[in-house]
Amino acid sequence: MTDYDVIVIGGGSSGLMATINAAQQGTRTLLIEKNPKLGRKLLLSGGGRCNVTNRTTREDLITHIPGNGKFLYSALNQFDQEDIIAFFNQAGVELKEEDHGRMFPVTDRARTILDTLVDIINDLGVTIRMKDPVDSLIYDRETKRVKGLTTVAGETITANSIILAAGGRAYPKTGATGDAYAWAKKAGHSIERLYPTEAPLLSDDRIISEKLLRGVSLRDVNVTVWNGPVGEKAIVNHQMDMIFTHFGYSGPAILRCSGHVNQYLHATGEELCHLSIDLAPNETLEEMKQTAEEAREKQLTNILKQWMPERMAEVVCLLANIDATKPYKQLVHSEVDALWETVKTFPLTATGSQPIEKGFVTGGGVSTKEVDPKTMESKFMQGLFFCGELLDINGYTGGYNITAAFVTGTIAGQYAAWGSFA
Missing domain, CATH: 1.10.8.50 (Helicase, Ruva Protein; domain 3)
Structure with a gap:
């Protein structure tokens, strides 16, 4: 028996949402994060107010995600901007709409969003491990399945599904140093050229x-x-x-x-x-x-x-x-x-x-051609899922990137959970 049904690597916007959606299916879920705190970049988003999504049309949303926004069509058919708003409303977070459809918590504090997500995760009984960087992923080459991971500390943890939500390379002070690109390449994935976006x-x-x-x-x-x-x-x-x-x-x-x-x-x-x-x-x-x-x-x-x-x-x-x-x-x-x-x-x-480390968003990443747009699962390695900025998806500021993160995180979490029972 594996240690967990689902492991989520990375406690940012997409990872937190993936963790919630996996755990809501009744899975034994582990969230593992190398930082001492969760959601460090989320706290900086929207000028510290957290622009949780943009209340716009589907087409306008895709237009404002010039980096492979069309990849999100299948995911948005399952969970879109209105679902993000409903999710937070149901969690007791009141949102307000500002110019250009930008949605913020009425508290004007990103901390409100982060605390809400972490509270839900804790209520679901998820195991959270902080300051525990991952060293590598374990793949079974014969069955083409992910089997688990090893930590930098030398521990092996097994799982039926693993979600990579470790972010890109922008804003490294939040812990985004591109660790997961190597793990994706080891599974056979291509990494599209990384470049700065949303940078001076x-x-x-x-x-x-x-x-x-x-x-x-x-x-x-x-x-x-x-x-x-x-x-x-x-x-x-x-x-x-x-x-x-x-x-x-x-x-x-x-x-x-x-x-x-x-x-x-x-x-x-x-x-x-x-x-x-x-x-x-x-x-x-x-x-x-x-x-x-x-x-x-x-x-x-x-x-x-x-x-x-x-x-x-x-x-x-x-x-x-x-x-x-x-x-x-x-x-x-x-x-x-x-x-x-x-x-x-x-x-x-x-x-x-300015260099990618000073941009707020990473352009490039894991090729979307190699990921199932309906499930966020690898086309090469069963049980391996991707979400958030690690994927070759990037949007403009104004709630578009975090929308992509919440949407891909939600879908990855749900299908990783269902796949773990298979």
Whole structure:
């Protein structure tokens, strides 16, 4: 007889949900975690408030998970965003909806979510082992079944099903150091190239090296990533806030673009990726020109200030090669064209992003082609299941990654439990 029916390795968002769903089937379940505490990354999510999901349509959810979101269709048919909300409501956690469908606990504390999950696990009688890192998994090559694991301390623990929920490589201070990739490879799985997503971008642009805009924040601008020079073919665009830093660019719009930038640079071998900012995306060029014409006696910076910070207006004029103190009425046609082109497609370049360890989400991971999308079970090793960031799935901030974690964790937990009885 095995020591456990199901072992879950990793006590993050997906692992906690997997543990609950396995134990709810009546299994003897072990949750093993190398950290001294559970849910360290969960406590940091949503700015410490834990954005538990996003109340949006199925299609919109998939769109906001650009890294293999379509893999989740089968899982979402069994457990989706509304089920996540119902799960927490039934557990006594009241949620509230904020902008763009983001769902938070009314307490505004991620601790509320973590404590709720841990309380459920304890009530289910799950065995929890902390500060107990796993060394390797044991596979039976003849039957192609997982048999158990060995710990770094040298102990062997057997199980009928094992769920790998050990996370990716982003945010290593939470314990995410990519240990499970080796265990997956040993079972025959491919690991898709790891790259940073939701990470600030690095740049050698003049505005960065000369600190022309350091610390300047832009509200509700539209950032586009281009496949080649600006204006050729857009890869993606996001209308959100951004900020200029001492090393490049950051803020929500930039973070959402970062994974696409890294993928472009890798795929093309180029040293630079071109981006642009529409500094006033909610107004047409004609509307802006009309507004400027009505104030044609004013200096350019005074006109542009209604759409952007003054320092930004000064740099727009600098890039357009126009004296910022000029009245609008003194501009010649070529200067007018240069001014508005810079306002609507302010050029940036990025050389890449901060490293994966400084990103919040890992791009790449265990190939989704080698995992059953209905059950999260390995196609190569019976009884081996995957969930969370370890999989080659990544989404934008705003509740999308944790939704993928809760969904895949739920499905993996249920099927791992049912498979353990087979």
